[in-house]
Amino acid sequence: MARTEKKKDVVLVGFGWTGAIMGIELANEGLEVLALERGHDQATVPDFQYPEMIDELKYGIRYGMMEKPANTTVTIRRSLDETALPYRSLGTFLLGTGVGGAGTHWNGLNWRPMQSEYHLKSYVTEKFGAGVMTEDMTIQNYPVTYDELEPFFDRFEKVAGISGQAGNVKGKIVEGGNPFEAPRSDDYPMPAMPSTWDGVKFRDAAKAAGYHPFPSPGGIASKDYVNEYNMQMGPCNHCGFCERYGCYNYSKSSPQTAIIDALKRKKNFEYRVNSEVLRVEKAADGKTVTGVTYFDHKTGEEVFQPADLVILTAFALNNVHLMLVSGIGQPYDPVTNEGVVGRNYAYQITGGYTLFFKDENFNPFIGTGANGFCIDDFGIDNIDFAKEGFIGGAYWRAGQTNGQPGHTMALPAGTPSWGAGWKKGIGEWYGHSMNIGAHGSVMSYRGHYLDLDPTYKDRHGRPMMRMTYNWHPNEIRQTQFMKSKMEPLAKSMNPTTLQEGFKKEGAMFDVRPYQTTHNTGGTVTGSDPKTSVLNRYLQSWDCHNLFVMGANVFPQNTQYNPTGMVGGLAYWAVHHIRKDYLPNPRPLV
């Protein structure tokens, strides 16, 4: 028998980055706000404390901070005619759980997409002609412009505490920053972080080649900092246990360091952990939602939580799954190309060179999640799609994040994987290599989508979500283009030896090695309800008191890590909820 809880003004499903942003902004509006979080409670102290936190086996290899596939996972297939199989043990992407979500153990690389990415379809067709798109490509424009979003990117960067060097402030190019970035109204709130040797070598080589290197922008505090919610950050120790770990030092920007402690002090805010939302409940007329039903893991019962406003803040894949199991919006059918929920799923394509320098010391254990230098010379705005034969771009970065030997041990090709040769290899090469990575965009396609699996069920008996995804020739051409440009640069650095790792023609999606947790699309934002789930305010076209945050709203993936955009869009949406929706709840478009 389901228990029913007292009605709230707002219920947030998930308490990570977007949940924290929505929580504090709507609590500041005076509403009764409840966040439901499926995982455990966690805070810097005691959960991320030194030295227990910096345990590679527990967190880096056995994924101690992540959602366990035993609790939540997806099934994956590479094509419509393959049988999807469960993603049983973690590899290619890692889902967060517990208070703070993936925002606690991310790298902190923080970006605003390039200017063409907001209106990509128009940009492509107007500049190069629709013929450059592959026939199955389903890219579309954001229904909101960069200029509209700019104040909200700025806001997120100031809340999260991002360190970086601006390259374009109000149209003025600033030496040392990224000259290709969209114009920003203000500099980053903190100066850029200093870089380790690998990043500096890359910077110098890139400069010599005529490129435009700039320090990686990241949610890693370069100095003491206090944000608008009066939350404090202290300067980072470059501890080398950043990605996959919580920060013991209040230096990585996370929901905890930037928002949650301030939010917890508000009397009109409440959060409940071990509370896993199973579905959103629709009103009888289907035009609004009435609240959510969640599973209370403490009491082992289902609970109905009524609310006037429901906001999904459960991370990209979980948000889409909740929409599918709640039956809100028409599920996408790739055969007829009709329906919207699950449409335009995309991911990220990465590749790179590893350079070995026999006589140089990189001290790889000194690092942060967002270390080093980048270039955007091969960014999406800078590529002639007609000439190169693909749509997309990539930013490049060199900057070591960790030297944890159990999962980060680069060895020259040909080194045996075990035995005397392996042992000799690790002695010779640990600490003597560096990496340059290309982080590339992924377009959306008719055959790449999310739906409900016909066979596999989760522990609550709900159908699991099924992901259909593979590498598309357009992205393979893009990544091979990056290789052709990176090779001469890498060689110009005169390494003892070097090796490449770029996907080649025919590459199949491999779920085993970690790639990125940049899963996008599935409930995209758009101007047409036939090709989008959400309007420009991230409001459901079907139920006006349901809003959905996260990278699942991206019509296609950008060339960057998603969170800068996710945070900017959350501030944009909540601004309009406060200003336009609350005074008069209705469809805003």
Added chain:
Amino acid sequence: MRDLPGLPSRRTFLKASAASAAVAGVAAVSMPAEAAAPAPTPLTEYKPDCLKPTEWAFVMAAVARLIPSDGDGPGAIETRVPVFIDKQLAGDFGKASDWYMVGPYEPAASPLRGWQTPLNPLEIYQQAIPVFDDWCKATHGKIFAELDAATQDKALTSLQKDEMKIKPELREFFGILLANTKEGYFADPMYGGNHGMAAWKYIGFPGARGSYKEWVGKHNVKYPLGPVSISGERG
């Protein structure tokens, strides 16, 4: 003295005790106040948490080839990797507690699709070791642990290349054996391997120091300090 079947050579043990003596020696010199850590149970007397005697003998012999003791740097035996593997297999990892282990299963699916066997890691060790031993016997005349080192290397290579066409349910065996061996070599010593932080010292990883603010700008200069462990060992 002849080497005992199923056990690493006597030379390895001498090297192992010399290594721990060296560790203790360093500790005694630099930190006189700290009581010398009690010597750990010799591997020959260790009572495994989950591995049966034949399985233990196999793991001892296999890891001694995967990370051998000769040459520079410690081997898997001196760093007590078998203890690590036994403890991991006895715990959540061995039971695949964190993984989605509900059928239907397709163990013969492409390896790119990840773990698809119905077996958990402990079951894979338990079922694959006898299969591999039988193969070693049929092909090389003896079970793995009794073969000489060169033949053991050959047999492990065959296993890695799947020359024996092991059934798909057991396909992950070599992969997890090698991964677990390296994990035990590099993990914090509190998990039973990386004894004396010897693997970290060998490659120059400072372990759980985790604080390098003043070192970021020292480019291309080798970091001078040895490792520390989570439980406070200093090397």
